Amino acid sequence: DSRRIAGNVTPVDVRTLAQRSGSVFAVKSARNRKDSPTVSIQYGADKADIDKIKKHIRRPDLAAREVGKYTFDQYLKHEGLR
16 A cells, blocks of 8 residues: 555655645644653663672662662762752
8 A cells, every 4th residue: 555655656846845825834842841850861881780780789670770760869868868
């Protein structure tokens, strides 16, 4: 079915499309990120280091993101921030 549709496609100059009446380009505004109290943290880490942490805390089942969350929480606790 997609080959049939693709066979009917013809090249068109983009400027021609922009000049057509009824051609509207609507933009949805992004969600206001100021409303969220959280942010995502992402960084690279050596897999060997992640495995060392899992072994040390005796939690080999943890995913890498869970190790990141664990270490973040431990930092906050150790520094007296939580």
